[in-house]
Amino acid sequence: MYPTPQFIIYIFPLSLRQEAIPLEGPKMSRSGKSPEDTKHPRGMKRTRSGTDIAPFVEDYRPYTSGILQRYLLHKHQDDHKTHWDFYYKQNTVNGYKDRHYILREFVELGAAIKKAESSKGEGDQFSWMEAGCGVGNAFLPIFSEYGHLPEWEHMLGFDISSVAVGLLEKKIDALDNKCLQQKVKLIPLDPCEVEVHTSPLFKEVEPVQFVSMVFVLCSIPVEKHELVLRRVAACMKKGGVFFFRDYAVSDHAEERFRNRKESNPLAAVKSDNNTFTRTNGTLSHFFSVEEVTALFTKVGFEVVQVGEVEREVQNTKLNLNLERKFVQGRFVLKE
Numbered sequence: 001m002y003p004t005p006q007f008i009i010y011i012f013p014l015s016l017r018q019e020a021i022p023l024e025g026p027k028m029s030r031s032g033k034s035p036e037d038t039k040h041p042r043g044m045k046r047t048r049s050g051t052d053i054a055p056f057v058e059d060y061r062p063y064t065s066g067i068l069q070r071y072l073l074h075k076h077q078d079d080h081k082t083h084w085d086f087y088y089k090q091n092t093v094n095g096y097k098d099r100h101y102i103l104r105e106f107v108e109l110g111a112a113i114k115k116a117e118s119s120k121g122e123g124d125q126f127s128w129m130e131a132g133c134g135v136g137n138a139f140l141p142i143f144s145e146y147g148h149l150p151e152w153e154h155m156l157g158f159d160i161s162s163v164a165v166g167l168l169e170k171k172i173d174a175l176d177n178k179c180l181q182q183k184v185k186l187i188p189l190d191p192c193e194v195e196v197h198t199s200p201l202f203k204e205v206e207p208v209q210f211v212s213m214v215f216v217l218c219s220i221p222v223e224k225h226e227l228v229l230r231r232v233a234a235c236m237k238k239g240g241v242f243f244f245r246d247y248a249v250s251d252h253a254e255e256r257f258r259n260r261k262e263s264n265p266l267a268a269v270k271s272d273n274n275t276f277t278r279t280n281g282t283l284s285h286f287f288s289v290e291e292v293t294a295l296f297t298k299v300g301f302e303v304v305q306v307g308e309v310e311r312e313v314q315n316t317k318l319n320l321n322l323e324r325k326f327v328q329g330r331f332v333l334k335e
């Protein structure tokens with residue numbers, strides 16, 4: 001929904017002529033009726049002869065110079081944080097299951113851990129950053145088991161939801177292991193809005209070797225994907241590896257969204273060909289392998305491996321086994 005002309009006037013009071021739309025409260029007309037009683041269209045001005053005319057707008061810049069689009073994009077980001085905060089208030093740490101496949105699939109991280117295990121503190125140091133860490137379902141099972149290795153320097157995480165970060169901090173405190181606790185740094189942050197590498201997350205912290213982003217980019221507007229990846233890449237060492245996993249176009253959920261949209265256009269608002277709004281307000285974009293490859297290549301990565309993976313996932317609520325399809329890839333940041 002676009003803001004009404006009145007709304008624009010309050011943001012840009014100097015750009016419109018004063019008499020365009022009355023700013024003071026309703027006045028009574030001579031007939032004793034308030035202007036609302038006469039029900040003339042919103043934003044229109046009534047002349048003495050009783051005809052409605054459109055307000056005179058001297059300066060159309062709010063509509064033509066992208067200010068309105070920028071306003072709408074910012075509004076979306078504010079709403080986006082609110083939706084995720086609400087999600088985590090409702091589900092706390094129980095929204096997602098631990099992702100036990102990460103170490104198996106993130107081959108380079110697995111190799112670094114193995115090497116560190118055998119090098120007894122003499123090996124190369126490494127750090128891992130989880131972008132959109134939520135409540136830690138991707139990194140915490142691995143970090144709890146191997147975070148004590150002296151080669152593992154830092155475990156960093158950021159998320160748009162301050163509620164998620166707060167819950168995750170409590171989980172880390174509950175680890176009851178000072179050595180692990182000291183290595184973890186978390187911050188509520190939205191890379192659509194700010195740089196990550198100059199944020200307090202990287203205060204006295206070197207760029208990282210490993211990054212993961214698991215089911216995060218799908219909920220960021222498509223027009224921000226490149227910016228977000230650039231900002232995450234700026235936190236990495238050259239030669240570092242990025243692990244990506246997200247929904248694929250041919251996934252079962254994408255079909256469901258499409259069907260829901262056909263039966264009830266209000267239920268799932270499609271904002272581009274493959275992006276839908278979930279009923280809880282968060283976005284869900286479905287990726288093709290080509291799209292992910294093009295995105296990472298443009299930002300300066302080389303493909304190690306990328307493709308669709310199929311998994312049978314149990315939906316306990318519906319008591320069903322569902323075939324889910326994801327796009328998964330590993331990408332090296334070029335020298």
Ligand SMILES: C[S@@+](CC[C@H](N)C(=O)[O-])C[C@H]1O[C@@H](n2cnc3c(N)ncnc32)[C@H](O)[C@@H]1O
Pocket residue numbers: 084096099131132133134135136137138158159160161164189190191192213214215216219220
């Ligand atoms: C499906 S959850 C996945 C969480 C975690 N990566 C995992 O594997 O369990 C998606 C996460 O992305 C976060 N997120 C969504 N948009 C974000 C943004 N613009 N910046 C940072 N985090 C974001 C959400 O708050 C949420 O925690």
